[in-house]
Amino acid sequence: MQPDVALERERRRERRRTARWAGKGLAYLPPVLALVSGLILWEAAVRLFDVPRYLLPPPSEIIAAARSDAGALLGVHSRVTLMVAAAGLGCSVAAGVILGALIHRVQWLRQTLYPLLVISQTIPVIVLVPLLVVWFGYGLTPKLIIVAIVCFFPVAVAVVDGLDRADGRLVKLVRSMGASPGQIFWKVNVPSAAPSLFTGLRVAATYAVMAAVVSEWMGADQGLGVYIARSARSFRIDRVFAGVVLVSVYSVIAFWLVDALRKKALPWERLLSDHTNGRGEAGTRK
Amino acid sequence: MSVKARELAVYDIHKSFPFGAGRLDTLAGITFAAGAGEFVSIVGPSGCGKSTLLEIVCGLIEADRGTITIDGVRPATLVGQVAYMPQNDLLFPWRRVIDNVALPLEIAGVDRGTARREAAALFRLFGLEGFENAYPAELSGGMRQRAALMRTFLTRKGIVALDEPFGALDAHTRRKMQQWLAGVSAELGATILLVTHDVEEALILSDRVVVLSPRPARVVREFPVPLPRPRSILDPAFVRLKGEILSCLDAEETLEREVVAHDRK
Numbered sequence: 287m288q289p290d291v292a293l294e295r296e297r298r299r300e301r302r303r304t305a306r307w308a309g310k311g312l313a314y315l316p317p318v319l320a321l322v323s324g325l326i327l328w329e330a331a332v333r334l335f336d337v338p339r340y341l342l343p344p345p346s347e348i349i350a351a352a353r354s355d356a357g358a359l360l361g362v363h364s365r366v367t368l369m370v371a372a373a374g375l376g377c378s379v380a381a382g383v384i385l386g387a388l389i390h391r392v393q394w395l396r397q398t399l400y401p402l403l404v405i406s407q408t409i410p411v412i413v414l415v416p417l418l419v420v421w422f423g424y425g426l427t428p429k430l431i432i433v434a435i436v437c438f439f440p441v442a443v444a445v446v447d448g449l450d451r452a453d454g455r456l457v458k459l460v461r462s463m464g465a466s467p468g469q470i471f472w473k474v475n476v477p478s479a480a481p482s483l484f485t486g487l488r489v490a491a492t493y494a495v496m497a498a499v500v501s502e503w504m505g506a507d508q509g510l511g512v513y514i515a516r517s518a519r520s521f522r523i524d525r526v527f528a529g530v531v532l533v534s535v536y537s538v539i540a541f542w543l544v545d546a547l548r549k550k551a552l553p554w555e556r557l558l559s560d561h562t563n564g565r566g567e568a569g570t571r572k
Numbered sequence: 573m574s575v576k577a578r579e580l581a582v583y584d585i586h587k588s589f590p591f592g593a594g595r596l597d598t599l600a601g602i603t604f605a606a607g608a609g610e611f612v613s614i615v616g617p618s619g620c621g622k623s624t625l626l627e628i629v630c631g632l633i634e635a636d637r638g639t640i641t642i643d644g645v646r647p648a649t650l651v652g653q654v655a656y657m658p659q660n661d662l663l664f665p666w667r668r669v670i671d672n673v674a675l676p677l678e679i680a681g682v683d684r685g686t687a688r689r690e691a692a693a694l695f696r697l698f699g700l701e702g703f704e705n706a707y708p709a710e711l712s713g714g715m716r717q718r719a720a721l722m723r724t725f726l727t728r729k730g731i732v733a734l735d736e737p738f739g740a741l742d743a744h745t746r747r748k749m750q751q752w753l754a755g756v757s758a759e760l761g762a763t764i765l766l767v768t769h770d771v772e773e774a775l776i777l778s779d780r781v782v783v784l785s786p787r788p789a790r791v792v793r794e795f796p797v798p799l800p801r802p803r804s805i806l807d808p809a810f811v812r813l814k815g816e817i818l819s820c821l822d823a824e825e826t827l828e829r830e831v832v833a834h835d836r837k
């Protein structure tokens with residue numbers, strides 16, 4: 287038995303290596319090429335048609351503006367915005383996980399709260415800003431609330447969906463072992479929900495930076511949102527772009543961080559997607 | 573592994589399911605027994621209710637009528653009394669093999685370290701040595717099935733119910749698995765109930781074969797298998813017994829077709 291066991295393992299390892307290799311090299315090249323050629327076109331067009339700088343500066347001037355403001359941009363402004371984004375995200379994850387679990391377990395909450403939760407998403411966060419200012423003033427609290435409201439929904443929905451998705455056959459199996467409802471929840475539902483939670487978290491993390499920027503528009507004196515708004519008011523479009531690019535860079539980093547965390551926390555997912563091409567949702571293959 | 577094999581007696585089990593406007597009779601009075609340490613196979617045509625019977629024995633669904641006793645006593649609940657292995661391997665993809673097989677011990681309240689140690693001792697017997705820390709997705713089909721079997725035996729219930737455990741495997745792997753299980757089943761020291769539609773598999777493995785009729789299922793006949801082990805599928809006595817069981821199954825199916833034909837007229 288031993289030789290064919292070792293062979294099987296080696297074969298699978300080999301397949302994984304080649305799959306990962308092919309995936310990486312190709313995936314990053316096309317968007318990078320498209321971005322670079324787009325920037326070159328932009329630069330050329332602005333110079334060729336002599337577009338006024340207060341309407342659209344060329345990329346080279348945006349880079350120059352970013353460089354000259356780098357200290358403030360990467361320093362105090364980034365620090366304030368990222369702090370709000372991280373703290374708001376933290377609150378929304380805690381609230382989303384708790385409420386998601388409650389909706390999964392308690393039938394009447396599912397019937398009453400879940401539809402309302404979905405409907406609440408049709409309210410644009412922007413219209414809440416004046417209300418929050420009236421209630422909480424200009425401090426940290428209303429900003430955290432904005433971020434938490436934006437990020438809460440994807441987390442809560444992902445948790446409910448993930449917990450519901452547990453394989454009924456696994457539930458049956460542990461029930462035959464005499465498992466209690468609590469054991470079924472912790473040993474089957476919770477691990478089944480983990481991939482889904484990370485998917486929701488990925489969406490929430492990218493929203494968090496954006497929401498933190500928006501929250502600063504209701505009144506603040508530091509942060510990337512403040513920097514962008516001030517630059518716009520003084521027609522420094524080059525600085526506006528510099529701020530916007532930095533915000534999207536932070537969003538992408540947040541996205542990567544969540545994915546890196548997911549790889550670390552769910553090492554088995556990689557193995558599943560190798561030969562099922564799925565996104566590695568929990569469940570058994572035939 | 574020291575498990576005390578227990579005795580199982582199934583008496584007059586009836587079960588029907590809602591079907592359209594009426595009910596579909598699935599089991600129509602199943603009676604059989606498996607002595608302590610005995611290996612009993614249940615064969616029958618597909619769709620005859622074999623899996624339903626097993627789920628009843630494991631307490632996953634309730635019978636409409638009938639009793640099941642273990643060591644002569646009717647337990648308050650059957651849930652958790654019999655180790656159940658469903659048709660698919662159903663390993664948890666997020667658990668390493670060792671934690672998959674130790675799961676029943678964890679559920680029984682054994683702490684993780686002890687559970688792992690106890691499970692680790694069985695890896696050699698199940699041919700999975702060196703794969704303790706692999707994930708199920710890294711194993712071949714036969715290995716996954718052995719891991720699922722190991723998990724089933726680690727429930728330490730004394731009675732093990734296997735529902736077509738090798739059904740999803742290719743013919744070659746299935747034959748190897750049957751030979752392997754034939755070799756280790758005595759060592760495992762449990763009463764084993766195997767549901768299968770494969771007569772040859774039943775004959776290689778069991779002490780006794782119970783033949784069920786098509787739905788609604790009844791016990792048609794029981795065949796003791798007095799052949800010495802290890803058994804060969806080419807042994808004339810084996811072939812003769814296989815022929816007898818097959819013709820018993822065929823006779824039942826022909827009968828069913830005639831009844832259906834008669835009803836249509």
